[in-house]
Amino acid sequence: MRVVRSASRTGVEMTKQSVTVLGTGSMGSALAGAFLAAGYRTQVWNRNHERTTPLVEAGAIAHHDIADAVAASPVIISCLTTFAATRESLLGVDALAGRDLITLNSGTPHSAREFARFAHCAGARFLGGAIKNVPAAVGDAGTLLYFGGDRAVFDTHAVTLRVLGGELEFLGAEPDLAALYESAVGATLLPALLGFLEGAAVLASRGLPAATMVPYSVKWLQMIESLLPVLAGEIDDRDYTRLGSSVELFHTAVADDVRLGAETGVDLSWHAPMNELLRRAVAQGRGAESITAVIELLRTRQLSAGQTPFA
Numbered sequence: 001m002r003v004v005r006s007a008s009r010t011g012v013e014m015t016k017q018s019v020t021v022l023g024t025g026s027m028g029s030a031l032a033g034a035f036l037a038a039g040y041r042t043q044v045w046n047r048n049h050e051r052t053t054p055l056v057e058a059g060a061i062a063h064h065d066i067a068d069a070v071a072a073s074p075v076i077i078s079c080l081t082t083f084a085a086t087r088e089s090l091l092g093v094d095a096l097a098g099r100d101l102i103t104l105n106s107g108t109p110h111s112a113r114e115f116a117r118f119a120h121c122a123g124a125r126f127l128g129g130a131i132k133n134v135p136a137a138v139g140d141a142g143t144l145l146y147f148g149g150d151r152a153v154f155d156t157h158a159v160t161l162r163v164l165g166g167e168l169e170f171l172g173a174e175p176d177l178a179a180l181y182e183s184a185v186g187a188t189l190l191p192a193l194l195g196f197l198e199g200a201a202v203l204a205s206r207g208l209p210a211a212t213m214v215p216y217s218v219k220w221l222q223m224i225e226s227l228l229p230v231l232a233g234e235i236d237d238r239d240y241t242r243l244g245s246s247v248e249l250f251h252t253a254v255a256d257d258v259r260l261g262a263e264t265g266v267d268l269s270w271h272a273p274m275n276e277l278l279r280r281a282v283a284q285g286r287g288a289e290s291i292t293a294v295i296e297l298l299r300t301r302q303l304s305a306g307q308t309p310f311a
Helices: 002-015 026-037 049-057 066-071 083-090 109-121 151-156 177-186 189-204 210-237 247-252 254-264 269-283 291-301
Strands: 018-022 041-045 075-078 100-103 125-132 144-149 167-172
Touching: 018 026, 018 066, 026 041, 026 049, 041 049, 041 066, 066 083, 083 109, 100 109, 100 151, 109 125, 109 177, 125 151, 125 177, 144 151, 144 177, 151 167, 167 177, 189 210, 189 254, 210 291, 247 254, 247 269, 247 291, 254 269, 269 291
Parallel strands: 018 041, 018 075, 075 100, 100 125, 144 167
Antiparallel strands: 125 144
């Protein structure tokens, strides 16, 4: 194992392979830092050129002109804020032709498809990606990155991309798959964070620190983790009978939430849309079904049969 790693490092050092990172915010700087640490000749560009200074001090080569940054490497990794911002920055850059363009920014599936068309029209091969961790975890063995688009780009640069995280997944040829999964998986984050913040506020009403609930919150999240395969199975089968936690059980607890808010002085108004979903589910006769049955209400605004979101 040591021999393989040593050979990989030596190969990078000998070839001084060049990679360009567009965008040097917190995540972009972490990406560029990981490439520098791995021995890559790292080119960087940012709209605010001053934000590249720490990376230059660490050994990166900064470019004032994005066209020069693109021309400096065969592979371009963009970590600007959105697909629109990336497209706007790259408009008119002739150097994209013949290069591999990989995005690691946020955005909707539609935006990803539009950007893929832009990249192809510019003569670049495109791979859309997402990194599922915080900047401080870039390069860790457990950090996951997933991608959709040109399989040849993924295969060509897998070794380079593995510098950013130890787990790489290719989702398929559709260029918006990473954005699609990023939207789907990321939907859990804000509600989970708000729930933790609410819990901290409830404890604070009694003068108790948030740190005291961390061990119990971790156990609770692990319990939820263990249920995810059951939830997914019910949803995919549309058989809302196996979980055992009914819609009515959650609906009955709404009154307790109201009382908790009154007792603690904590604003629980963010529950209102969730409570409305529960009320509608009960009204539709789904009270005895598993809580997963609520997805049927969420599906109601989806495209009708025969339509496709990939046009």
